[in-house]
Structures are given as structure tokens and as C-alpha cells.
Amino acid sequence: MNDGVVNKYYHLAMRDIVNGESLDELHAAIKFYETTENYEACAGIKKAIDEAEKSTIINLDNGH
Numbered sequence: 001m002n003d004g005v006v007n008k009y010y011h012l013a014m015r016d017i018v019n020g021e022s023l024d025e026l027h028a029a030i031k032f033y034e035t036t037e038n039y040e041a042c043a044g045i046k047k048a049i050d051e052a053e054k055s056t057i058i059n060l061d062n063g064h
Contacts, residue, residue: 002040009044017052 013026026045033041 005040006044009041010047013045013048017048023049023052
């Protein structure tokens with residue numbers, strides 16, 4: 001798996017979360033990327049979702 005691609009999608013998903021996108025929308029994005037077999041995108045978005053579920057928006061926005 002290409003870690004650079006995973007990190008790219010992780011950072012994009014984190015930005016989306018901080019900007020108010022719902023986790024349901026991100027889960028839908030994972031399903032889309034699964035259909036296109038873009039598993040690096042899935043992994044990055046999943047990593048962001050997991051982090052968001054364990055943190056607050058303020059912590060996420062500050063990079064913690």
C-alpha cells in the first residue's frame with residue numbers, strides 16, 4: 001500500500017471533518033472508493049474517521 005496516497009486522503013478527510021462534513025458522508029466516500037478498488041483512499045479516510053471518533057473538533061483542528 002502506498003503510504004503517501006493514504007496520508008493524502010487522511011489529510012483531505014481530516015480537513016473535511018474540521019470543515020463540518022459528517023462521518024456518514026465520509027463512510028459513503030469509503031464505499032465509493034471500495035467500488036473503484038482505491039483501497040489507499042479507503043485506508044486514509046478510515047484513519048481520519050477513527051481519529052475523529054476519539055477526539056474533538058478543536059483538537060483535530062489543532063492537529064492533535
